[in-house]
Amino acid sequence: MYLGELSGLKIGQATRDAFGDALKELGEQFPTVVTVDGDVGNSTRTEVFAKAHPDRAFNVGIAESNMVSVAGGLASTGHIPVVASFAAFLMCNAYDQIRMSIAFPGMNVKMVGTHAGISIGEDGPSQMGIEDVSLACSLPGVVVMVTADAVSTKAATKAMLEYEGPVYLRLGRPGVSEIYTDSDSFEIGKANTVREGDDVTIIANGLMVAGAIDAATKLAEDGISARVIDMHTIKPLDTDAIAKAARETGAIVVAEEHLAHGGLGSAVSMAVSQIDPVPMAYVNVGDCFAESGDPQGLLDKYGLTADAIVEAVKKVK
Amino acid sequence: MAAQANALSMEELKEKGKVLRRLIIKMTTEAGSGHPSSSLSAVEVVNALWFGGFMKYDPQNPTWEARDRFILSKGHAVPVLYAAMAEAGYFSTDDVMTLRKLGSPFEGHPNMKRLPGIEASTGSLGQGLSLGIGQALGARLNKNGANVFVVIGDGEMEEGQVWEALAAAEKYKLGNLTAIIDQNGYQQTGATKDVLDMGSFEDKIAAFGWHTQTINGNCQETVVEALEAAAKVTDRPKAIISQTKKGYGILPVLEEAGDTNYHGKPLSPELAEKALALLS
Numbered sequence: 001m002y003l004g005e006l007s008g009l010k011i012g013q014a015t016r017d018a019f020g021d022a023l024k025e026l027g028e029q030f031p032t033v034v035t036v037d038g039d040v041g042n043s044t045r046t047e048v049f050a051k052a053h054p055d056r057a058f059n060v061g062i063a064e065s066n067m068v069s070v071a072g073g074l075a076s077t078g079h080i081p082v083v084a085s086f087a088a089f090l091m092c093n094a095y096d097q098i099r100m101s102i103a104f105p106g107m108n109v110k111m112v113g114t115h116a117g118i119s120i121g122e123d124g125p126s127q128m129g130i131e132d133v134s135l136a137c138s139l140p141g142v143v144v145m146v147t148a149d150a151v152s153t154k155a156a157t158k159a160m161l162e163y164e165g166p167v168y169l170r171l172g173r174p175g176v177s178e179i180y181t182d183s184d185s186f187e188i189g190k191a192n193t194v195r196e197g198d199d200v201t202i203i204a205n206g207l208m209v210a211g212a213i214d215a216a217t218k219l220a221e222d223g224i225s226a227r228v229i230d231m232h233t234i235k236p237l238d239t240d241a242i243a244k245a246a247r248e249t250g251a252i253v254v255a256e257e258h259l260a261h262g263g264l265g266s267a268v269s270m271a272v273s274q275i276d277p278v279p280m281a282y283v284n285v286g287d288c289f290a291e292s293g294d295p296q297g298l299l300d301k302y303g304l305t306a307d308a309i310v311e312a313v314k315k316v317k
Numbered sequence: 318m319a320a321q322a323n324a325l326s327m328e329e330l331k332e333k334g335k336v337l338r339r340l341i342i343k344m345t346t347e348a349g350s351g352h353p354s355s356s357l358s359a360v361e362v363v364n365a366l367w368f369g370g371f372m373k374y375d376p377q378n379p380t381w382e383a384r385d386r387f388i389l390s391k392g393h394a395v396p397v398l399y400a401a402m403a404e405a406g407y408f409s410t411d412d413v414m415t416l417r418k419l420g421s422p423f424e425g426h427p428n429m430k431r432l433p434g435i436e437a438s439t440g441s442l443g444q445g446l447s448l449g450i451g452q453a454l455g456a457r458l459n460k461n462g463a464n465v466f467v468v469i470g471d472g473e474m475e476e477g478q479v480w481e482a483l484a485a486a487e488k489y490k491l492g493n494l495t496a497i498i499d500q501n502g503y504q505q506t507g508a509t510k511d512v513l514d515m516g517s518f519e520d521k522i523a524a525f526g527w528h529t530q531t532i533n534g535n536c537q538e539t540v541v542e543a544l545e546a547a548a549k550v551t552d553r554p555k556a557i558i559s560q561t562k563k564g565y566g567i568l569p570v571l572e573e574a575g576d577t578n579y580h581g582k583p584l585s586p587e588l589a590e591k592a593l594a595l596l597s
Contacts, residue, residue, distance in 0.1 A: 034458070036451075058454060058489070063481035066447045070485065073451015076429075076436065077459060078382070081451070097478070100441040101448055105429050 002296065004177025004210030006306060007217045012178035015171040016114040018150035020045025022157040023082060024052045030161050034074055036060065036083040038067040044084035044114045044171075064094040071109045072101030080108055080161060087113025087129025087170055095135060102166050103139040110160050111136075111168045116146075117257035118285060118302055119207060120173040124292035129170070130285050134262025136168035137235050143188060144235040146170040146256075146264070148209035149179045152232060155186030163188055170206065172257075174295055177210035179230070191238040197227035200313050201245035201252050203268055205231050207304075208255040208283070214306035215255075219313060226313065234264050239271045246276040251316040255283040255309050281312035324370025331537050333404065334364045335596050338566045340400035340410060342596075346589040348417040351425065354564035354571065354579040356397040358501035359468055361540045362559050366466055367401040371544050376406035379434040383461035386452045388437040390445020391470035391499065392426035393581070398435075399423055407434045443476025445469060446496055450486050453494040464493045472504030475513050487526040492551035495544075496527075499534065501563040503578040522556045534559025567592040 002011060013021075027033055027049055037059040041047035050057030060067050064085055071081035083090070090113045091098070102109045113136075116129040136144045143163065147153040153171065160167040179194060186192070194209065195216045204212040209230045216226040227249055229241055245252060252272060254265040265282040272280060285302050299305060325333060337360050345351035366372050372385040389398050399413045415421035422431035426440030437448045449467040456463035469479065486494055504512055515521070523529045528550045532543045540559065547555040564571045564579055570592045571579045584592055 034454075056458070060450075060485040060488075061481070063478075063485065065443070065478040066450070066481035066485055069444045069447030069478070069482075070451040070454070072444075073437075073448040073453075074455045075451070076448070077452050077455025077463075079455050079458065096441055097444060097447075100438065101444050105438040 003207055004214060006214040009177035009210055011175045013150035014173060014175045015147050015153040016045050018153040019157050019171055020048035022154040023049040026158055026161055027053045030080060032078060033080045033082060033161060036067050036071040036081050038062055038064050038085045040085055046084045064089050065097045068094040068097035069101040072107045075107040075109045082110045082112060084112035086127060087116035087132040088127055091129060091132040091135045099139060103142050106141055107166060108164055109166050114171045115173045116170045117172055118290040118298045119295045121295035121298060122292050125289040128290055130259050132170060133234060133258050137262060143167040145233050146205040147232050148206055148230050149176055151180040151182060152186055159186060159188050172207060176207045179209055189233045189236045189238055191241040192230045194230050195228035197225040198249055199225045200317050201227040201229060201249045202255060202309060203229045203231050203252060204255040205264055206257050208257055211306050212255055212309055215309035218306060218310050231264055234267050237267050237271055242268060242271045243275045246272055246278045251279045253281045253309060253312045253316060257304055258284055260284050260287050279316035281315045283308050283312050325368045327538060330364060330369055333368050334360050334537060336404060337364055337400040338596050339593055341396040342584060342589050342592050344396055344413050344416040345583040346586060347414050349583055350417055351396055351583050352393040352581050353583060356394040357566050358561040358563045359394055359397050359499045361535050361537050362468060362497050363397050363401050365540045365544055367405055369541050383463050385463055386436045386465045388445045388449050388467045389427055390439055390467055391473055392439030395427050402434055442473040443478040446479055446482035449494055450482055453491040454489060456493055467496045469496055469498050471498055471500040471509050474515055483522060483525045486554040490552060491554045494554045495547050496556045498558045499561055500558055501561045503563045505580050518558045526553060528553055528555040531558040534561040535565045567595055
C-alpha cells in the first residue's frame with residue numbers, strides 16, 4: 001500500500017517531473033533563468049527546460065564542483081541559475097563550492113536536489129540523498145524546502161524564482177500522492193495544515209506528508225484527532241505553526257525521509273524546546289545508510305510508514 | 318555609462334608596480350598577518366590588468382553591468398588586489414591599512430558582500446576559474462562585451478575543479494575568459510615541484526584547446542605583450558602561465574630573513590623598513 005492510499009489519495013506526478021514542467025513554463029516569465037547541469041538533466045528534468053530554452057541551458061559534464069561554481073558566477077552577472085543534480089551529488093560532492101561560491105556571497109542560485117531519500121529504490125545507498133537537508137540547513141542564509149506533491153512543487157518552483165537569494169529544493173524520484181489542488185496556497189516559510197486535529201500534531205514533509213495523512217485516518221478510528229502539518233520549508237521554519245500545534249495539541253510527532261540528525265526533526269525539536277516543550281517522537285531513516293531494494297519495500301523496512309507514525313503518536317499521547 | 322581605465326605608459330606602469338608593492342608590505346605588516354610574498358609575485362599581472370588598459374571598470378559605479386571582471390582565485394594574495402583597487406580609486410590607501418582588523422571590509426580573503434568592486438568571494442582554492450566561466454557565460458547572455466580575468470595560483474592548480482573548468486571553458490569557446498596562472502613555484506609547505514609536480518602547465522592547458530603562452534611574469538613589458546596577444550584571441554579561452562618569483566621586488570630581504578618562500582607571514586617592522594627602502 002502506497003503512502004496516501006489509505007486516505008484515498010491518488011498517485012500523481014513525481015516532484016521532479018512537476019519541477020521540470022514548471023521550470024519550462026516559468027522560463028518564459030523569468031527570462032534570466034538559466035540551468036546548469038552536471039549531465040543528469042534527463043533525470044532531474046531540467047532537460048525539459050533545456051529543450052525549450054537551449055541558449056539558457058549549460059551542461060558542464062560530470063563535474064559537480066565546477067557546475068556549482070559556474071552557477072555562482074552566472075548569478076553574479078544577474079542571472080537566476082537553477083543548478084540541479086541528484087541530492088547526494090549536489091550537496092555531498094559540491095558542498096564546499098555551495099558554501100563558498102553560493103552561500104557565503106549570498107548568490108541568487110536555486111539548488112535543486114532530486115532523487116532524495118530511500119524511495120529512489122534499487123540504485124541503492126550511494127545514490128540516496130538522506131543527509132542533504134542537514135547539510136543545506138547548516139549553511140547560513142540558505143532557504144531549504146522539501147515538497148510533498150506535484151502541485152506544491154510547481155508552486156515552490158515559482159516561489160523560489162521570485163525569492164532573491166540562495167535556495168535548496170529537495171525532490172524525489174517516484175510518483176507521489178496528490179495532496180494539494182491548484183487553489184491551495186504556497187508560501188516559503190509558511191507551513192500548510194493539511195488536516196485539522198486537536199489531540200496530537202504530525203509535522204511532516206516530502207512523501208511523509210501522505211504517510212502522516214494516512215496515520216491521521218488510522219488514528220481517527222481510535223478516536224484520536226491528529227493535526228497534520230506539511231512543513232515544506234525547514235529554513236526559515238514556521239515557528240508560529242509549531243507553537244500553535246504545541247499549545248493546542250500538546251504532543252508532536254515529526255516524520256521525514258531523512259537521517260535522524262539535522263533534518264526536520266532536529267529543526268522542529270529545537271523550536272519546540274524553546275517555545276513550549278511538549279512530548280515529541282520521530283519517524284525517520286535513523287542513523288544508517290540504507291540499501292538497494294524496491295521503493296515500497298525500503299519504506300516498509302526502514303519504518304517510513306503510516307503504522308510507524310501511529311506508533312510514534314501512541315508514545316507521546 | 319562607460320569607463321575605460323587610461324593605460325599608463327610603461328614607465329608609469331613600472332612606478333605603479335612599486336606603489337602596489339609598498340602598499341602590500343605596509344598593509345600586511347600593519348595587520349601583523351597575511352601573505353605578502355604570494356601577493357608580490359602577482360604584481361606585474363595585476364598592475365597591467367588594472368593600469369595597462371586591459372580592463373574597463375568604473376570605481377564610481379562598481380556594479381556597472383558591462384565592466385570587466387577580475388577574480389583573484391588565489392584569494393590569500395588579496396593585498397595585491399586591495400592595493401590595485403585603492404590606486405584605481407575604489408577607496409583610499411589609508412582604508413586598506415585596516416586589513417584583517419575586526420570590522421574592516423578588507424578581510425583576509427576577498428569578500429564581495431563587504432566590499433563593492435570585489436567580483437568573487439574566494440579563499441577556498443580551486444573555484445575562481447569556474448566562477449569566471451559563469452561570469453563569462455553571463456556576459457555572453459547579457460551581450461555586453463565584458464571580459465573576465467582570473468588569477469590562479471600554481472599550487473591551486475592541484476585542485477581537480479580547475480581541470481573541470483578548463484574543459485568546460487573550452488566547450489563553450491569562452492573567448493572573453495583569460496586565466497593567468499601565477500607560477501611562483503612555491504606553495505604552503507614548499508616548492509610545488511616537490512609537493513605535487515604537475516609538469517608543464519602550458520602543455521596540459523593547450524591540450525584542453527586553450528590559447529596558451531608562458532612568460533616571465535615579473536617582466537612588466539612581457540606581461541603587457543602577453544595580455545595584448547591574448548586580447549586578440551576571441552574564439553577560445555586564453556591562459557597565460559606567468560612564471561614569477563614569490564616575494565619578487567624584495568627578494569634580498571627575504572633571503573636575509575632566510576626564507577625565500579615566506580608563505581603566509583608578514584614582514585616584521587624592521588624587515589618591512591628594509592623592503593620599503595628597496596622599493597623607494
